[in-house]
Amino acid sequence: MSHEPLLKTEHLTKSFVARRDVLGRPKRYVHAVRDISIHVEEGETLGLVGESGCGKSTLGRAILRLHEPSSGRVFFRGKEITTLSKRELRPLRREMQIIFQDPHGSLNPRMTIRSILEEPLKVHGIAESKSELDDRVEALMKRVGLRPDQLDRYPHEFSGGQKQRIGIARAIALSPSFIVADEPISALDVSIQAQIVNLLRDLQDDLGLTYLFIAHDLSIVEYLSHRVAVMYLGRVVEEGPARELYEAPLHPYTKALMSAAPSPDPRREKKRLILHGDLPSPLDPPSGCAFHPRCPIARKGICDRDEPPLRTVVPKRKAACHFAGEF
Amino acid sequence: MSDALLKVSDLRLSFSIEGTRTPALRGVSFEVGRGKVLGIVGESGSGKSVSSLAVMRLLHGTTAKVESGSALYEGRDLFKLSEREMRSIRGGELGMIFQEPMSSLNPVFRVGDQIVEAIRAHRKLVRKEALEEAIRLLERVGIPDPRERARAFPHELSGGMRQRVMIAIALAAGPRLLIADEPTTALDMTIQAQILDLLRELKGELGMSIILITHDLGVVADIADEVAVMYAGKIVEHAPIRELLERPRHPYTRGLLASLPSFRDNLTKPRLPTIPGVVPDLRSLPTGCAFAPRCAYAQDVCRDVDPEESRSGGARFRCHFPQESELQ
Ligand SMILES: Nc1ncnc2c1ncn2[C@@H]1O[C@H](COP(=O)(O)OP(=O)(O)O)[C@@H](O)[C@H]1O
Ligand SMILES: Nc1ncnc2c1ncn2[C@@H]1O[C@H](COP(=O)(O)OP(=O)(O)O)[C@@H](O)[C@H]1O
Ligand code: SF4
Ligand SMILES: [Mg+2]
């Protein structure tokens, strides 16, 4: 390989202890993220979609080491970060940030916006003097479309969309290169979502940001992403360039997810592929292909037995299905 | 549309908030045809839930006060019925399901028993017959192994299954109108598709009317015959679905549709069209049209005079400058 992607994971796995026995020893594990190998190129957005509980947030956090991975490796600019100590990790924290879904819960209600934005700058010793700090936080406010004269207010004085702008300002305060955006617009009103989507896109263009953009709204992911990875029960089941993936999904789950997304455009033809059954529990994933109990093309003796690897099906496109593309 | 099953006219309702009466519904009018689905869309706080709860007269215990308006169901004004008459209609001819079924199910009773109770509240069946009927209903709403599942407690079921149980309970009384308030909002996409499909089937099979409340225009497009768009306590546009999606008259409806990434050729645009500003606070509404501060078409008259309802084609809307062009 001649060039390194900005971010890369190799066989990244994260399990949580779900239950302990009477002696406090782990008895059961939730395999939240299993064997995930993805990469994100510099300046690119990798969209991550899948239904709740499939492991999107866990993957985002394991990449940032907000959760310690159970196994597997994460590389940032070609350097493995999974083995770094907390102290060695610290300079990298400036480079890798996160935006949360719930803008309200992620802002300390007792801190003014000014102190919320100053905090990372102080911790990382970016701005020393008072005037330097003032300049920085004022510029941040303007950058995310808020008025600097609102800096001394508290989070509850802002609307949901404005709070999310503050969350974004905090994430870009240290001039990071990589941001995990974990469902940043899911909690916002419909008329506010497009405002925040545009802001994220502008920031990417102006600051050269790289995003891992997590969402369950497929159309927003399609709009923002260069490439997309689809997760099901802890694994990536399909990955590829956004346009191709949306136009002709290779994995039956991707196809079902797309046909389930209701579109308000009357000109869009409605193809309906309704899956049967519920999402299985990650505590007890089905044998073989985890999707087989709900899959419309599953074959007995194959899908219920062998777990399909994520393999390249056509150039630049991968899918984890024994019959990828054959439907 | 004289053939409406339910016709709500000029409903005005306020809550007392910190001692002052604050309007929540400011003259809401809509109607639901027989065997039709009316979608009510709007952002949070616009008054969707309060509208349906008011019609069902389920706002006791709050500071809500109906100031004026009527809700004619089969020609009878629901607001004029005695509490007893209303009780027999509610959960009978009028069924309701909510976003979070867990809050409407009793956690300590088996779901089968809860359906049996709903059946026996409306029909004279002995327990055994009612249980058979409950199992048939569970099967009808797509619950696998219904005999087995009837013995489950609510917490033992998934969110999607619980919503199916709620639908079964509503169906137990043979409703003619089902009000579904964000029934799929808490569910995953593939489960949402299942539930919408079930509602569509039930509508066809039972000739039931449905009011489907949602913030998702895609859901409405998927299932509704007519749509009412709410903004700050008013219905700003009421139109047949196709007409609303192709030729939205109200600037708010246009703005909402145009801002969706999946609409028309938005995917190829470097920026999404947006509606500027935020939803207004009902405690300090602007005079004139409540949308004026965010509206690209607003003139002085909009800031002074709240628009009356006007009509064009099959649509009704409240706007001084309705747009007639197709949305591009
Ligand atoms: N801190 C935790 N402890 C135990 N289980 C967890 C924890 N965080 C997530 N999980 C479990 O891991 C799975 C994946 O969760 P998550 O990554 O939050 O999914 P998503 O973001 O796709 O909705 C779920 O089954 C969830 O219950
Ligand atoms: N019990 C209540 N007491 C006071 N205000 C209420 C109550 N229920 C709803 N409201 C207010 O009425 C308005 C409409 O609410 P609602 O109908 O729930 O909106 P939505 O369109 O999100 O369903 C909101 O401003 C809300 O705060
Ligand atoms: S591997 Fe089999 S079960 Fe899994 S998705 Fe492909 S066809 Fe379906
Ligand atoms: Mg998540």
Ligand SMILES: [Mg+2]
């Ligand atoms: Mg509501």
